[in-house]
Amino acid sequence: MNLIAQTLADGLVLGGIYALAAVGFSLIFGVLHVINLSHGILVLLGAYLALIFSQALGIDPLLTLPLVMAVLFAVGYVYQRFLIQHAVDRSPLGSMLLTFGVALMLQNIMIWVFSPDMKNITPSWAFTSFHLGAVNFDAVRVSALFASLVLLCCLALLLKFSALGRVIRATAQQTMAARLCGVNVRHVYALTFAVSAAFAGAAGIVIGIILPFSPSDEATWTLNAFVVVVLGGVGSPAGALLGGLLLGMVSTLTAQYIGPSFPNVTMFLLLVLLLLVRPTGLLGNAFSASR
Amino acid sequence: MRRRDVLLRGMGAAVLAAPAIRSARAQAGKTLVFGGSVPLTGAAAETGLNVNNGYITAASYLNDVLGGVEIAGEKYKIELKLFDDASDPARATTLIQRQLDDGTDFFLGSFGSNIVLPTAAITERAKKPMVQTGGGSDAIFTKGFKYVFGMYPRATRQFASAAALFKTLQPTPQTYSVIWTNDAFSKTAGEGVKLSCDAAGFKRLDSFELPAKPTDVSSVLGSVRANTPDLLVCVMHDQDSLLVARQMIASGTNVKLLFQGLGPQLASFREALGKYSEALLCSTYWDETVPYKDKFFGDSKKFMEYYKSKFTRPVAYHTAGAAACIETYILAMQAAKSIKAEAVRDALAVADYETFYSRIKFTPDGDGDPIIMGSMIGQVMKGKLEIVFPGEAHSADPIYPAPPWDKKA
Numbered sequence: 252m253n254l255i256a257q258t259l260a261d262g263l264v265l266g267g268i269y270a271l272a273a274v275g276f277s278l279i280f281g282v283l284h285v286i287n288l289s290h291g292i293l294v295l296l297g298a299y300l301a302l303i304f305s306q307a308l309g310i311d312p313l314l315t316l317p318l319v320m321a322v323l324f325a326v327g328y329v330y331q332r333f334l335i336q337h338a339v340d341r342s343p344l345g346s347m348l349l350t351f352g353v354a355l356m357l358q359n360i361m362i363w364v365f366s367p368d369m370k371n372i373t374p375s376w377a378f379t380s381f382h383l384g385a386v387n388f389d390a391v392r393v394s395a396l397f398a399s400l401v402l403l404c405c406l407a408l409l410l411k412f413s414a415l416g417r418v419i420r421a422t423a424q425q426t427m428a429a430r431l432c433g434v435n436v437r438h439v440y441a442l443t444f445a446v447s448a449a450f451a452g453a454a455g456i457v458i459g460i461i462l463p464f465s466p467s468d469e470a471t472w473t474l475n476a477f478v479v480v481v482l483g484g485v486g487s488p489a490g491a492l493l494g495g496l497l498l499g500m501v502s503t504l505t506a507q508y509i510g511p512s513f514p515n516v517t518m519f520l521l522l523v524l525l526l527l528v529r530p531t532g533l534l535g536n537a538f539s540a541s542r
Numbered sequence: 543m544r545r546r547d548v549l550l551r552g553m554g555a556a557v558l559a560a561p562a563i564r565s566a567r568a569q570a571g572k573t574l575v576f577g578g579s580v581p582l583t584g585a586a587a588e589t590g591l592n593v594n595n596g597y598i599t600a601a602s603y604l605n606d607v608l609g610g611v612e613i614a615g616e617k618y619k620i621e622l623k624l625f626d627d628a629s630d631p632a633r634a635t636t637l638i639q640r641q642l643d644d645g646t647d648f649f650l651g652s653f654g655s656n657i658v659l660p661t662a663a664i665t666e667r668a669k670k671p672m673v674q675t676g677g678g679s680d681a682i683f684t685k686g687f688k689y690v691f692g693m694y695p696r697a698t699r700q701f702a703s704a705a706a707l708f709k710t711l712q713p714t715p716q717t718y719s720v721i722w723t724n725d726a727f728s729k730t731a732g733e734g735v736k737l738s739c740d741a742a743g744f745k746r747l748d749s750f751e752l753p754a755k756p757t758d759v760s761s762v763l764g765s766v767r768a769n770t771p772d773l774l775v776c777v778m779h780d781q782d783s784l785l786v787a788r789q790m791i792a793s794g795t796n797v798k799l800l801f802q803g804l805g806p807q808l809a810s811f812r813e814a815l816g817k818y819s820e821a822l823l824c825s826t827y828w829d830e831t832v833p834y835k836d837k838f839f840g841d842s843k844k845f846m847e848y849y850k851s852k853f854t855r856p857v858a859y860h861t862a863g864a865a866a867c868i869e870t871y872i873l874a875m876q877a878a879k880s881i882k883a884e885a886v887r888d889a890l891a892v893a894d895y896e897t898f899y900s901r902i903k904f905t906p907d908g909d910g911d912p913i914i915m916g917s918m919i920g921q922v923m924k925g926k927l928e929i930v931f932p933g934e935a936h937s938a939d940p941i942y943p944a945p946p947w948d949k950k951a
């Protein structure tokens with residue numbers, strides 16, 4: 252019984268982190284219809300920036316969150332407005348190839364700037380843990396889950412209630428109608444990409460706290476985001492959360508009860524099954540990219 | 543002057559200067575070309591950079607300090623033609639094939655068994671030697687290759703010295719569990735752990751295989767806590783070792799001794815764990831305190847002095863191993879009095895040289911002799927790696943049992 256509870260708790264924590272890491276990818280896919288293959292690079296950029304800021308300012312890495320998100324917001328806006336938009340204007344495939352190329356270039360620039368060595372962010376409370384009954388919780392992972400949930404809620408509120416959120420949803424649902432209503436669609440696309448990049452950066456901080464990282468990890472986070480989005484559905488924080496939690500649970504339950512080398516097998520099996528049975532994801536939504 | 547004119551004049555000057563550059567190189571004497579690839583980007587770049595630095599250190603010392611090497615009465619300069627394979631076996635094989643087509647006779651190895659194995663198959667087919675310090679998987683040395691030589695024993699033989707150390711500990715440990723990741727090296731190394739520990743009489747409680755790139759090991763650690771061994775052995779790459787150690791600390795998973803094949807050798811790994819790195823055990827194949835004498839550098843300390851004059855990056859045993867690859871080639875060429883690939887291969891097969899890295903002697907299959915070139919065992923003490931085995935190299939006595947995580951000062 253304890254083992255099941257511990258496994259589910261571990262899955263929940265892991266799932267929350269997967270969800271945060273995927274939400275930006277999901278939003279870009281849902282609104283811009285772009286499969287952003289440089290998503291993992293934005294995640295890693297967040298981790299590296301958190302490391303730099305926390306060391307330079309002597310503050311806890313989680314406190315660098317606003318700063319990192321602000322930098323990534325600006326980077327995301329410029330990246331979309333001046334690079335991706337040109338490819339989007341031509342073809343969706345072009346934008347995917349462009350982001351792939353950018354990912355390759357940025358990975359090598361990261362190696363040049365930060366070295367290929369593994370890095371890790373170690374806050375003062377990195378190695379503490381606590382118990383709830385018989386279940387052991389790693390403080391770092393729990394704080395990562397908490398940060399993920401808070402940020403996902405903030406994004407959901409932003410999309411639901413703010414003016415920006417309404418414009419983003421309107422553009423995602425009917426781009427032409429939004430344009431006719433006077434929405435500057437290119438600006439909205441850039442803002443959406445900026446918000447997504449900021450959340451990718453936030454995910455990078457959380458991931459950097461719990462895992463060692465190096466520039467070569469970018470593909471892992473792009474791939475995980477892709478799986479989460481397909482499982483949960485495109486374009487919404489709720490879909491990303493559901494997909495992330497599902498992926499986390501499946502990973503830990505498989506590792507515990509089938510074998511530690513099998514989580515990837517079950518993860519991709521689930522992906523194939525869902526694509527066959529429900530291609531819009533569990534929370535298939537009204538965003539145009541999923542239709 | 544217009545920009546176009548400047549460009550044209552510059553190109554003209556370059557064309558005129560080219561023969562002069564070629565003749566300057568010719569006057570400097572003959573060159574020995576060593577080809578190969580190294581992972582300077584991608585997943586294996588961290589250690590790839592260490593290997594690359596080792597090759598550069600040896601080549602530059604032999605050229606710049608010693609003025610070249612003498613083989614059969616002729617003076618040669620070393621030329622390295624190493625390319626970034628981006629940790630990608632497919633790219634590495636293309637690069638090696640292209641170098642073979644260009645006439646390269648001698649090859650240095652990349653890092654990672656998944657790259658060394660396919661590239662070694664190509665050089666083997668072309669009957670060109672490869673001396674490498676990056677691949678230990680059994681598959682490299684059990685396919686009947688005659689031209690591939692490695693600076694370590696094959697993976698399944700690498701754990702013999704650690705098992706021998708475990709037998710000397712008091713009170714003698716009784717049980718062990720082993721964790722490895724699903725990659726070419728770690729998988730066979732895990733098999734080696736089981737072979738050596740079973741043969742030494744330790745009882746195996748569990749063995750776990752993780753995915754090649756794990757992001758969470760909590761379920762495995764749950765099993766370890768439920769069925770706790772005296773010794774926990776982890777054979778995986780540095781990044782994964784750090785993940786395991788961090789989650790062990792946070793989840794309070796204690797064993798009497800934690801052995802991590804790769805990780806604690808690196809200063810960055812020890813810094814990341816801080817006081818918790820105390821008493822972690824690992825394999826190491828070289829340390830600057832080893833007592834070997836060397837024909838070129840003199841000894842390990844002089845190698846280190848020269849390395850530090852060229853690089854600020856902390857040295858790793860892979861760096862020393864890579865430099866020793868080039869030294870071994872030169873010693874074999876001097877012994878063969880030839881730079882013909884076949885003759886050099888025959889000399890390598892019977893090599894028995896002392897270098898600053900180790901005594902070099904290969905098995906008939908090409909891997910390092912398990913006794914002569916076997917690993918030393920290091921243990922972290924006050925943030926520094928001390929050699930605790932074998933006795934002749936040891937700088938401190940092993941700490942056993944290690945204090946639990948929450949008691950590490």
